[in-house]
Amino acid sequence: MLPQIKTFDEYKERYNLSIEQPRVFWAGIAEHFQWTKKWDTVLDWNFAEPKITWYQGAQLNITENCLDRHIATRENQTAIIWEPNDPKEQSRSITYGQLFISVKIFANVLVANGVKKGDRVCIYLPMIPEAAIAMLACARIGAVHSVIFAGFSAQSISDRVNDSKCKMIITADGFYRGEKKFDLKRIVDDALKSTSSIEKCIVFNHRNFPVNMEAGRDIWWHDEAAKVSVEHIAQAMDAEDPLFILYTSGSTGKPKGVLHTTAGYMVYAAYTFKNVFQYREQDIFCCTADIGWVTGHTYIVYGPLLNGATTIMFEGVPTYPDAGRFWDLIDKHKVNIFYTAPTAIRSLQAYGEEVFTGKDLSSLRVLGSVGEPINEEAWHWYHNNVGKGKCPIVDTWWQTETGGILISPLAGITPLKPAFATLPLPGVELLLVDEKGNEIMGNGVEGNLCIKHPWPGMARSVYGDHERFRTTYFSAYPGLYFTGDGCKRDEDGYYRITGRVDDVINVSGHRIGTGELEDAINMHGEVIESAVVAYPHDLKGQGIYAYVICDKHIDNKEILYKDIRDHVTKVIGAFARPDKIQIVKGLPRTRSGKIMRRILRKIAEGDTSNIGDTSTLVDPAVVEDIKAGAIK
Ligand code: WTA
Secondary structure (H helix, E strand, O other), X not given: OXXXXXXXXXXXXXXXXHHHOHHHHHHHHHOOOOOOEOOOEEEEEEOOOOEEEXXXXXXXXXXXXXXXXXXXXXXXXXXXXXXOOOOOOOOEEEEHHHHHHHHXXXXXXXXXXXXXXXXXXXXXXXXXXXXXXXXXXXHHHOOEEEEOOOOEOHHHHHHHHHHHOOOEEEEEOOEEEOOEEEOHHHHHHHHHOOOOXXXXXXXXXXXXXXXXXXXXXXXXXXXXXXXXXXXXXXOOEEOOOEEEEEEEOOOOOOOEEEEEEHHHHHHHHHXXXXXXXXXXXXXXXXXXXXXXXXXXXXXXXXXXXXXXXXXXXXXXXXXXXXXXXXXXXXXXXXXXXXXXXXXXHHHHHOOOOHHHOOOOOOXXXXXXXXXXXXXXXXXXXXXHHHOOOOOOEEEEEOOHHHOOOOEOOOOOOOOOOOOOOEOEOOOOOEEEEOXXXXXXXXXXXXXXXXXXXXXXXXXXXXXXOXXXXXXXXXXXXXXXXXXXXXXXXOOOOOEEEEEEOOOEEEEOOEEEEHHHHHHHHHOOOOEEEEEEEEEEEOOOEEEEEEEEEEOOOOOOHHHHHXXXXXHHHHHOEHHHOOOEEEEOOOOOOOOOHHHHHHHHHHHHOOOOOOOOOHHHHOOHHHHHHHHHHHOO
16 A cells, blocks of 8 residues: 555655655655566656656556556446536446456457557547546556547547557547536537548547547447457556646747656656555545546546545536535535635535535545636635535645645644645655846745656646647746746745746646637637736636737727637637637737737736827726736
8 A cells, every 4th residue: 555644754754765766755655656667767757858768677557557557456336426517417436446447348349440559549538438448448458548628629529639649549429517518429520621641530429419420530429349259468557657747838839748757657656656645445535626637647647546435527617507506516426525716616606605505515525726826715705615624725726737636734634724725745846936036045035936857647748749839838037947837835835826927827726727718719810910918807817818800990899808708719729719809909910929018018017108198009098907907
């Protein structure tokens, strides 16, 4: 069984060991997994190339660690509880034994359909157990999964499929999220019009929606599953063989395919799950993230299954059929650990406390938060109303690129401070730097958050573009990994993340690059140029404010604004729709989005010097709006 820190003193002792002797520390943790062959070298690294290898020489399969090794003791224990969108529908419980068989069958389906070790497979599925089965089946045969959140548009799918040349895509007919219907297969059909690498599309029949099946390309999950054997021996993978790609937005260009590898990710996912949440045998763990984001990968699928835990997959939304849905879910499944996002907490806060009436939340022991800074008010509301003042909140800071949690309290062990992610986990060596890259020493300071030393779960590359990996994360401050986040270290040495310091907007915990959004908006026929900035938003954390330049006089701005929003939905996905749009008159067209953004930010900060005469440069009404705090 993986080691679990039990006291704050032990945390300090383990932390010190992990910094002084990282190889000793991480070799000790890795002993608790099943390896086909043990490693020769625990760690080899430099941040200049960058080159990072953990457990080099080892061979393993992550699914043997998630499934095979549990069968002797957990065959009849529930691995996944599926809670459907509609609470009137039956939930599903899948045991470790059943999950094991399903994964082996689907691994055989992949092989029978031409997928080999190293091939990329795209997964575009709702929150159903088959999403986890598909991921695990890929990992079992050594194929690299690339999961795309089922809220992305056809164009976003084809961009991602083309970037990593996926050979196969796995999808479903469709699903409902709340009252909204998503025709996934239709979206995939659209996406596949502009891809050439996909040979097969496997469709899971989830809701019996009518779909078009293209002969020779599209096949049904159930037909294929009926044809293959239930036996499958996991492929032995090298420690640094790729496990998955997950696309994420950055400050420039198209989304990047963040690449994670096998052994280090496994060790880190399992260790952080067990320690941060202080997981106990028999606990029911519920993370409300979507499988399409890294939180779903690490803390719905891999982390819990590696620990032999019971994990919940929830298909719906917190407000359907009413704002008590999360609390019903906790009551129904007797959830012990509940992990959600500040945006969900804030949106539920608005409904008041009556929704808790009659709901028994006494099973809860630990609460978690992830994705964006949690404001103090939301923290206290969560603590008082959900945790009834008794459950520690682990405010977990991490990123797609980090693979797992880096800064967080250990539940019930680290003394808490509302809205603080508190202290680094073992193996995580943080530092704050100023603009010039000088380390900011001492406490009561603020700077850009960097990391000095590799940890096993960190990304190894950007798929197909290692140079982009280097420039994005390792070039701003040579020798350091730069997170892109600003951070305070208070008098007690506690860390509080203040938010992105690059051109990335965090909307409801979803990362969206301003450059990517501007490109999407600029593709709209009426728009000449645009600049997108974030502004504080009560529910979403940050809202998207788009300033656009149009060529001709627009009679009905509202129609244009709706049209631009619909256009963004088509190009990226609904979650990226701008909250506010305003036509800005007079900004010279030759100015790039980046320069316009700088100008708009300066005005927002009340600094109108050096930007020319604002009355001709920018519509005065917009200047007033900006000055009044519409943007940050
Ligand atoms: C932000 C999500 C404050 C941060 C796991 C980071 C947070 C970005 C927190 C990564 C937190 C995540 N407090 N900010 N507890 N957790 N963030 O890649 O800006 O979707 O850089 O990974 O979310 O988002 P990503």
